[in-house]
Amino acid sequence: MNRLEAIQDRRSTRRFTPQPLTLEQLVAVHNVLRGIPALYDGHDMRAVVIEDGECVRSVMSGFVGSYGKPSAPHFVLVTAAEKPGWLENVGFAIEHAVLDMTAMGIATCWIGGQATREVFEVADPDIPADHTPVVVIAFGSAKTGGLLHLPRTGRKTLEEIAPDGVGDFGEALAAARLAPSAGNTQPTRFFAGSGLVDVYASFRTPLIYRARADHLQLMNQVDIGIALAHISIVEKACGREVLIAPGDAPERPELHYMTTVRHATQELA
Numbered sequence: 001m002n003r004l005e006a007i008q009d010r011r012s013t014r015r016f017t018p019q020p021l022t023l024e025q026l027v028a029v030h031n032v033l034r035g036i037p038a039l040y041d042g043h044d045m046r047a048v049v050i051e052d053g054e055c056v057r058s059v060m061s062g063f064v065g066s067y068g069k070p071s072a073p074h075f076v077l078v079t080a081a082e083k084p085g086w087l088e089n090v091g092f093a094i095e096h097a098v099l100d101m102t103a104m105g106i107a108t109c110w111i112g113g114q115a116t117r118e119v120f121e122v123a124d125p126d127i128p129a130d131h132t133p134v135v136v137i138a139f140g141s142a143k144t145g146g147l148l149h150l151p152r153t154g155r156k157t158l159e160e161i162a163p164d165g166v167g168d169f170g171e172a173l174a175a176a177r178l179a180p181s182a183g184n185t186q187p188t189r190f191f192a193g194s195g196l197v198d199v200y201a202s203f204r205t206p207l208i209y210r211a212r213a214d215h216l217q218l219m220n221q222v223d224i225g226i227a228l229a230h231i232s233i234v235e236k237a238c239g240r241e242v243l244i245a246p247g248d249a250p251e252r253p254e255l256h257y258m259t260t261v262r263h264a265t266q267e268l269a
């Protein structure tokens, strides 16, 4: 399975078998994390594999969002230095790893609800002083016995997330639609022009997350990076290089402009 197929197959797994992955699989996860691309240059991010998941689970609260504590045998703890774009950068980079793990048959779940300093410091005492915990990736073997046995959580239609059409980015935006997001809130909105897509965030807090609205908004910025990873992967697979960088984009009611994806030839023209 390649990353394109993994975009279709990936599901969040919350029930894992207690058996650890093989040494070979764990080495492969370490290697994947060493090779992931960044969205923007100059960001300082750290993704540490915790092979002994029990030390993480023992300090996690029993309640993860609305889903309960993940039974995963292993975790990746992700921290980063705060600067503009840092959360999108984490989403973009780590989704590449999540998809590579999916392609290897490893089950995963993004977890924002447990990314506290308390959890991280127990498992990883070497967190740099200027880093903030961002997310946890739970991983292992799915209890259901295969990723495809899990139903896909619902998604907004392409018309809802790209209300003015998909332009030259039909396949890429169809893949962005499948991106995982915190609480499945799907905050990313797309406005396509000639050879480019302006990317906006819709920060809306469903009632069940009202008490944690600020945290959801941070996680939604990670979600934007994940959607950008899906776009970049599809465009590359189609032989098109994309440049992703903020530029001039119109203000839109109730939306926050985040960045623009351009075909590389578009910039040169």
Ligand SMILES: Cc1cc2nc3c(=O)[nH]c(=O)nc-3n(C[C@H](O)[C@H](O)[C@H](O)COP(=O)(O)O)c2cc1C
Pocket: 010, 011, 012, 013, 014, 064, 065, 066, 067, 068, 109, 110, 111, 112, 113, 114, 135, 152, 153, 178, 179, 180, 181, 182, 183, 184, 219, 220, 222, 223, 226
């Ligand atoms: C940034 C981020 C944070 C998330 N945090 C949690 C969490 O704290 N607990 C949880 O069970 N799932 C969490 N999820 C998983 C989402 O609920 C899931 O991606 C969404 O419901 C869509 O389902 P799918 O991943 O199976 O497609 C998170 C996902 C993302 C991208």
